[in-house]
Amino acid sequence: MLFFNFRRSLKAQSDYIIALAGNPNVGKTTLFNQLTGMNQHTGNWAGKTVTLTSGEFEFNDYLVKVVDLPGSYSLLCDSPEEIITKDYICSNEHNCVIIVADATALERNLNLVLQILNLTSKAVLCLNFMDEVKKKGIEIDSAELSLQLGIPVIPVSASRKKGINELIDAVIGVSEGTTKTYCVNSISDIFESSTNDSYAELSEKVSTYSKHIAELCICKKGEGYSTLHRKIDKLLLSPLTSVPVMILVFAVVFWLTAFGANYPGQLLNIVFDYLKTALLNFMSAINIPEVICSLLIDGVYTTVTWVVSVMLPPAMIFFPLFAILEDTGILPRFAFNLDRIFSKAGSNGKQALTMLMGFGCNACGVMGCRIIRNPKERLFAIATNSFIPCNGRLPTLIALISVFICDNSKGNFYNSLVTTGILLLILVFAVFVTLGVTFVMSRFSKSENAGGFVLELPPYRKPQIIKVILLSIKEKVLYVLSRAVIVSVPVGAVIWILTNVSINEISILNYITDFIEPFALLLGVDGVILTSVFLSFPANEILIPVILMAYNTGSTLTDYSSLTELGNILTVNGWGIITALCTIILCLFHFPCSTTCLSIKKETGSNLWTFISIITPLVIGFTICLILNTIYRLFV
Amino acid sequence: MQYLTLNQLEIGNKGNILNINKKCNNRLRLLDLGFTYNTDIYPIWNGFGKKITAYLIKGTLIALRSDEAKHINVIQK
Numbered sequence: 001m002l003f004f005n006f007r008r009s010l011k012a013q014s015d016y017i018i019a020l021a022g023n024p025n026v027g028k029t030t031l032f033n034q035l036t037g038m039n040q041h042t043g044n045w046a047g048k049t050v051t052l053t054s055g056e057f058e059f060n061d062y063l064v065k066v067v068d069l070p071g072s073y074s075l076l077c078d079s080p081e082e083i084i085t086k087d088y089i090c091s092n093e094h095n096c097v098i099i100v101a102d103a104t105a106l107e108r109n110l111n112l113v114l115q116i117l118n119l120t121s122k123a124v125l126c127l128n129f130m131d132e133v134k135k136k137g138i139e140i141d142s143a144e145l146s147l148q149l150g151i152p153v154i155p156v157s158a159s160r161k162k163g164i165n166e167l168i169d170a171v172i173g174v175s176e177g178t179t180k181t182y183c184v185n186s187i188s189d190i191f192e193s194s195t196n197d198s199y200a201e202l203s204e205k206v207s208t209y210s211k212h213i214a215e216l217c218i219c220k221k222g223e224g225y226s227t228l229h230r231k232i233d234k235l236l237l238s239p240l241t242s243v244p245v246m247i248l249v250f251a252v253v254f255w256l257t258a259f260g261a262n263y264p265g266q267l268l269n270i271v272f273d274y275l276k277t278a279l280l281n282f283m284s285a286i287n288i289p290e291v292i293c294s295l296l297i298d299g300v301y302t303t304v305t306w307v308v309s310v311m312l313p314p315a316m317i318f319f320p321l322f323a324i325l326e327d328t329g330i331l332p333r334f335a336f337n338l339d340r341i342f343s344k345a346g347s348n349g350k351q352a353l354t355m356l357m358g359f360g361c362n363a364c365g366v367m368g369c370r371i372i373r374n375p376k377e378r379l380f381a382i383a384t385n386s387f388i389p390c391n392g393r394l395p396t397l398i399a400l401i402s403v404f405i406c407d408n409s410k411g412n413f414y415n416s417l418v419t420t421g422i423l424l425l426i427l428v429f430a431v432f433v434t435l436g437v438t439f440v441m442s443r444f445s446k447s448e449n450a451g452g453f454v455l456e457l458p459p460y461r462k463p464q465i466i467k468v469i470l471l472s473i474k475e476k477v478l479y480v481l482s483r484a485v486i487v488s489v490p491v492g493a494v495i496w497i498l499t500n501v502s503i504n505e506i507s508i509l510n511y512i513t514d515f516i517e518p519f520a521l522l523l524g525v526d527g528v529i530l531t532s533v534f535l536s537f538p539a540n541e542i543l544i545p546v547i548l549m550a551y552n553t554g555s556t557l558t559d560y561s562s563l564t565e566l567g568n569i570l571t572v573n574g575w576g577i578i579t580a581l582c583t584i585i586l587c588l589f590h591f592p593c594s595t596t597c598l599s600i601k602k603e604t605g606s607n608l609w610t611f612i613s614i615i616t617p618l619v620i621g622f623t624i625c626l627i628l629n630t631i632y633r634l635f636v
Numbered sequence: 637m638q639y640l641t642l643n644q645l646e647i648g649n650k651g652n653i654l655n656i657n658k659k660c661n662n663r664l665r666l667l668d669l670g671f672t673y674n675t676d677i678y679p680i681w682n683g684f685g686k687k688i689t690a691y692l693i694k695g696t697l698i699a700l701r702s703d704e705a706k707h708i709n710v711i712q713k
Contacts, residue, residue, distance in 0.1 A: 073665070073668040073669055074668035076664070076668065077664055077665065077668055104695060105694060105695035105696050106695075107670075107694045107695065108669070108670045108693075108694040108695065108696060111668070111670065199664055199667065200655070200656070200663075200667055200672075203667040203668065203672055204667075204672045204673050207670065207672035207673070207675065208672075208673075208674070211674075211675075224692060224695045225680070225692055225695075225697070233680075233681060233690075233697075237681045237683070237690065238681070239682075239684060332699075336681075336683055336688060336690065336699050337683060337684070339683060339687070339688050339699075339701070340683060340684040340685055340687050340688065343687070343701065349688075452660075452661045452662035452665070452701075452704055453700075453701055453704070454662060454665060454666065454669065454698060454699070454700060454704070455698070455699040455700075456669075456696060456697070456698050456699075457690055457696075457697035457698070457699055458696075458697075459697075
C-alpha cells in the first residue's frame with residue numbers, strides 16, 4: 001500500500017511525458033509553445049533548437065510534460081542533434097512521441113517518420129501547416145496514411161491553433177493505451193533486412209518506401225512551388241534585383257535602428273533625470289554620507305542609466321525587426337546571395353547572417369553562429385563577429401559622424417540620410433575587414449572541408465507579427481538589457497573611483513591617461529581616448545561619456561545636450577578630423593565587450609579562440625590607426 | 637536520356653538522381669535530405685557566377701554549391 005502511494009506521488013509530478021520530434025523547420029517549437037504556453041524562440045530556418053527544452057500543460061486533469069527534441073532529418077547520422085533524438089526516443093522515459101511533419105513536403109518528412117516507427121510504435125503523426133496544404137491544392141488522405149503507418153494521424157495548423165485538441169486527445173489515448181497503435185511489418189522489414197546495408201542503401205530503401213506511401217496517400221499533388229513564392233524569389237535571388245533589394249532591406253533596418261531610437265532615447269533621459277533628483281533628495285533626507293551618495297548616484301546610477309538609455313531604444317527596434325525578417329524566411333535567401341563572396345573568404349553565406357545578428361548585439365551574434373555546421377567556419381564567424389558594430393556602439397559612431405563629417409546647417413532628415421550613408425560605408429568596410437580576416441584564418445588553419453554547405457530555403461511564411469515582436473523582446477531585448485545593467489553597476493563604481501580618488505591632487509584616471517598618451521598619439525588619438533576605449537570593455541556604450549568626463553576633469557559621466565556642445569568640447573580638447581577617424585576605427589576594432597567574451601568562451605569552449613577573438617580586432621584597430629595617422633602626419 | 641552531374645543540369649530541366657559519388661563530403665547529409673535514387677530534382681535559381689544553385693526536391697528548395705552538386709549523378713529526361 002505504501003509502495004503504491006509512493007510511486008503514485010512520483011508520477012504525480014506528471015502523468016505522461018511526450019516528446020516532440022520531426023525535421024527542422026516543421027513548426028515543432030510553435031506547437032510546443034501552443035501546448036505549453038512557454039515561449040521558446042522559433043525562426044524560419046532549419047536548425048534553431050539545439051538544446052532540449054521541456055514544458056508542461058494540463059488537459060482534463062492530466063498533467064503532461066512535453067520535451068522538445070532538436071530537429072533532425074534522419075536518425076542514421078551521427079550529428080549531436082540526431083544522437084540526442086535517437087537516444088531519447090529509445091529510452092523508456094516517454095509515453096508517446098508526437099512526430100511533427102510538414103504536410104506540404106510529406107514525402108521528405110516520411111523519411112524520419114519511418115525511422116522513428118522502427119524504434120517505437122507509441123507515436124502520433126501530426127501533419128502541420130494544413131492551412132498551406134489547402135492553399136496549395138494538395139489533398140492528403142489521413143485515414144489511409146494512418147493505416148499505412150499504424151498510428152493516429154492528426155492534421156493540424158499549429159500557428160492557427162487548429163487541431164490541437166484532437167492532437168492531445170490522440171496523444172493521451174496512445175499514452176493510456178486506449179488507442180491502439182501497431183507496428184507495421186513492412187516498415188520493420190526495411191530495417192531488419194538492412195543490417196548489412198551501407199548507409200546509402202538503407203537511405204534508399206527508406207526513401208523508396210516513403211515515396212510508395214506518399215503515392216498512396218497524397219491524392220492531389222498541387223503546386224510544389226507556388227507562383228507567388230516564385231515571384232518573390234525572383235526578386236530576391238535573380239542576379240539583377242537581388243543586390244539592390246538586399247541593400248535596401250539592410251539600409252531600412254539600419255536607418256530605423258539608428259534614428260528611430262532618437263525620440264524614445266530622449267524620453268528615457270528625461271525619466272532618468274527625474275529619478276536622479278528624486279533619489280538625491282531621498283538620500284540626503286536619510287542622511288547618507290555625501291561620498292557614498294556621490295559614488296552611488298554620480299558613479300553607479302549615472303553609468304547604468306546612460307548605458308540603458310543608449311542601448312535600449314535601438315535594441316527594441318532592431319531585434320523585433322530582425323525576428324520578423326527571420327520568421328518570414330527571407331534571411332536564408334540573403335545567405336544564398338552572399339555565399340559566393342563568403343566562400344571565397346573561406347566561409348559561407350550563413351556568416352553574413354551571424355554578422356547581421358551581431359549588429360544587434362555581438363553576444364547574440366556569437367550565439368547565433370550555431371547555425372553554421374562546419375566547426376572551423378563557426379569558429380571564424382565567432383572570432384570575427386565583433387568587427388561589426390553592435391547597437392551599443394551605434395550612437396557613438398553616429399555622434400562622431402554627425403559632428404565631424406556632416407554639415408549640420410542642413411535639415412535633420414537630410415543629415416540622418418547622410419549619416420546613414422556614411423554609416424553604411426563604415427559597415428561595408430567592417431564587412432571587408434571581416435572577410436579578409438576570415439580568409440587569412442582559413443588559410444592558416446588546415447582543415448578538410450568537413451560539413452560542407454547545404455542551405456534549405458524554407459517557404460515564405462507570414463510572420464505572426466505581434467507574437468514575434470513580443471517574443472523577441474522577451475528573449476533578446478531583456479537579455480541585452482539585463483547584461484547592460486549587471487555590467488554597468490560595477491563599472492560605474494570603478495569609474496567613480498578612478499576619477500574621484502586622487503593622489504597628489506591628480507586623479508588616478510589622469511595618471512593612466514598621461515601614462516599612455518605617447519602611445520596614443522602614435523595612433524592618432526590621445527591618452528584620454530585610448531583609456532576610454534579600454535574602459536569600455538564592460539560596455540561599449542560608455543565610450544563617449546568617459547571621454548567627456550576625463551576632459552572635463554569632472555567627477556561624473558557627462559552627458560551632452562546637443563551635438564554642437566559635443567563638437568565644442570571635443571574640438572577644445574584638440575580633436576581634428578583625424579582624431580575622429582581614428583576614434584571611429586578604434587570603436588569598430590578594439591576587443592569584444594565582456595558579455596561577448598563570455599559568450600565566445602561558452603560557445604567555443606576554447607581559451608585559445610577566446611584569446612584570438614580578443615587580440616585580432618585590437619591588433620587590426622591599432623594597425624589601421626597607425627597607418628592612417630602616419631599618412632596624415634606625413635602628407636597633410 | 638542524358639547522364640549528367642547535377643551542376644551540369646540546366647535551369648528548367650528535370651533530373652532524376654542516380655547516386656552520390658563517395659568523394660562528396662556531405663554525402664550522408666544529402667541522402668538524409670532526400671537526394672536518393674530515383675528522386676526527381678529541378679534546378680530553379682542560380683546564384684552569382686552559378687557557383688550556388690537552388691534545387692526543388694521533394695517539395696522543398698535546397699541550395700547546393702556547384703562543388704557539391706558535381707558529385708551527384710543524374711539522368712536528364
